[in-house]
Amino acid sequence: MADRLRIGTRKSAMALAQTAEIARRLAAAVPGIEVEIVKFETTGDVDQTSKLLPHGGKGGAFVAQIREAVLSGELHAAMHSLKDMPGNEDTPGLVIGATLARDPPGxxxxxxxxxxxxxxxxxxxxxxxxxxxxxxxxxxxxxxxxxxxxxxxxxxxxxxxxxxxxxxxxxxxxxxxxxxxxxxxxxxxxxxxxxxxxxxxxxFPVSEMLPAVGQGIVAVECAMKDWQTRQTLALIDDPAAHRCAEAEREVLWVLNGHCNSPIAGFAAIDGTQMSLTASVLDEAGTLIIEASRVGPANRPRELGRAVGLELRAKGAADIIERSRPV
Structure with missing residues (x-):
C-alpha cells in the first residue's frame, strides 16, 4: 500500500476540485497517506482560442502532457475527466486505477x-x-x-x-x-x-441529449506496472462507475471515433443488469443513428462491443469517416 502519492492535474478550478475530492477519499481510505497535487498548465489550458483538433483533440490538449509525467515516473497518478480521455487508442503502460462514483451525467x-x-x-x-x-x-x-x-x-x-x-x-x-x-x-x-x-x-433529459462517453466520471490513471499505486487506488474505486466507463468506452473503441465525431453514450446499472445507449450524429444534427441494448452488468465490454457493432451495421462508420479531418 502506498503511503505517498503525487497526482497530476490541470490548473482549472474544476480539475482542482476533482483532484481534491480524490485526495479526500484517499485520506479516508488510507489514514496518514500523503497526497501531493501537482498542477499542470496543459496545451488546451494555454490556448483557449483554437479548436481542439490542431492539438490532437481533447487527448492531446488536456491529457497527453500529464500522461507523459506518469510514464516517466514523475507522477504516481493523473486525474482526468473521463470524457477527455481518447477511447479509440491504446496508451501502452497506463491503466485506469480508479473511477469515482459518477456525478450527474447530463x-x-x-x-x-x-x-x-x-x-x-x-x-x-x-x-x-x-x-x-x-x-x-x-x-x-x-x-x-x-x-x-x-x-x-x-x-x-x-x-x-x-x-x-x-x-x-x-x-x-x-x-x-x-x-x-x-x-x-x-x-x-x-x-x-x-x-x-x-x-x-x-x-436536457438523456433521451433528448445523450451525454458524452464517460461524462460525469472522474478517472485516476497510473502506470500499469505500479502495483503499489494500483492497490491504493483500488480502495477508492466505484465498481458501478468503472463498469459503465468500460461499456461506454468500448463503443468508442469499436467505432474508432475521433475528436471531430459527434458520438454519445450512456450506461446505467439496475441490479445485475446494465443498459447502454449510444448514438452517432452528423455534424449538422440532421442524421442520427442510435442503438440500445441490455446485458449482464458484470460483462460491460461485451455489451459495449455489441452496441458499437450495431451502430456500425447501421452506417455509423460512414458518418464518422465523413467527419474525419483531411
Missing part, C-alpha cells in the same frame, strides 16, 4: 443574465447564439433548435460562464471573433464542481 443550458427559459422557448431559439466547443453538443443543439446559431466557445467552466455574463466575444484562431453568446450548453457536473449549479436554466 448536459444543461445556461442563459445570459436577463434571458429566461420562457424567452428561449417562446422564440424557439431563433436568432439566439449558443456557445459550445463540443461537436456532439453542437449536433444535438442543431437538431433540437434548427434555427439557432452555434458559435465556437472555449474555456474552463467558470471562464465560459464569466464570458457569457460579461457579453464577451470569443476570439477565433484567424484573429476574428464571434458572439457574444446568449446561452451555453455545459455539463451539469462541471458547473456543480465550480459552485455554479444555480445558473442551470434547463437540464
Amino acid at each position: 448536459d444543461v443550458l445556461v442563459l445570459r443574465p436577463g434571458l429566461s427559459i420562457e424567452d428561449f422557448r417562446r422564440a424557439g431559439a431563433k436568432g439566439f447564439k449558443i456557445g459550445t466547443n463540443a461537436v456532439r453538443r453542437a449536433a444535438y443543439a442543431r437538431r433540437l433548435f434548427p434555427e439557432v446559431e452555434i458559435i465556437h466557445y472555449r474555456g474552463a467552466a467558470d471562464t465560459r460562464v464569466r464570458k457569457l455574463d460579461n457579453a464577451e466575444l470569443q476570439r477565433l484562431p484567424d484573429g476574428g471573433a464571434v458572439g457574444p453568446a446568449d446561452a451555453l450548453i455545459m455539463a451539469r457536473s462541471g458547473l456543480e464542481r465550480v459552485g455554479l449549479a444555480g445558473r442551470i436554466a434547463y437540464e
Whole structure:
C-alpha cells in the first residue's frame, strides 16, 4: 500500500476540485497517506482560442502532457475527466486505477443574465447564439433548435460562464471573433464542481441529449506496472462507475471515433443488469443513428462491443469517416 502519492492535474478550478475530492477519499481510505497535487498548465489550458483538433483533440490538449509525467515516473497518478480521455487508442503502460462514483451525467443550458427559459422557448431559439466547443453538443443543439446559431466557445467552466455574463466575444484562431453568446450548453457536473449549479436554466433529459462517453466520471490513471499505486487506488474505486466507463468506452473503441465525431453514450446499472445507449450524429444534427441494448452488468465490454457493432451495421462508420479531418 502506498503511503505517498503525487497526482497530476490541470490548473482549472474544476480539475482542482476533482483532484481534491480524490485526495479526500484517499485520506479516508488510507489514514496518514500523503497526497501531493501537482498542477499542470496543459496545451488546451494555454490556448483557449483554437479548436481542439490542431492539438490532437481533447487527448492531446488536456491529457497527453500529464500522461507523459506518469510514464516517466514523475507522477504516481493523473486525474482526468473521463470524457477527455481518447477511447479509440491504446496508451501502452497506463491503466485506469480508479473511477469515482459518477456525478450527474447530463448536459444543461445556461442563459445570459436577463434571458429566461420562457424567452428561449417562446422564440424557439431563433436568432439566439449558443456557445459550445463540443461537436456532439453542437449536433444535438442543431437538431433540437434548427434555427439557432452555434458559435465556437472555449474555456474552463467558470471562464465560459464569466464570458457569457460579461457579453464577451470569443476570439477565433484567424484573429476574428464571434458572439457574444446568449446561452451555453455545459455539463451539469462541471458547473456543480465550480459552485455554479444555480445558473442551470434547463437540464436536457438523456433521451433528448445523450451525454458524452464517460461524462460525469472522474478517472485516476497510473502506470500499469505500479502495483503499489494500483492497490491504493483500488480502495477508492466505484465498481458501478468503472463498469459503465468500460461499456461506454468500448463503443468508442469499436467505432474508432475521433475528436471531430459527434458520438454519445450512456450506461446505467439496475441490479445485475446494465443498459447502454449510444448514438452517432452528423455534424449538422440532421442524421442520427442510435442503438440500445441490455446485458449482464458484470460483462460491460461485451455489451459495449455489441452496441458499437450495431451502430456500425447501421452506417455509423460512414458518418464518422465523413467527419474525419483531411
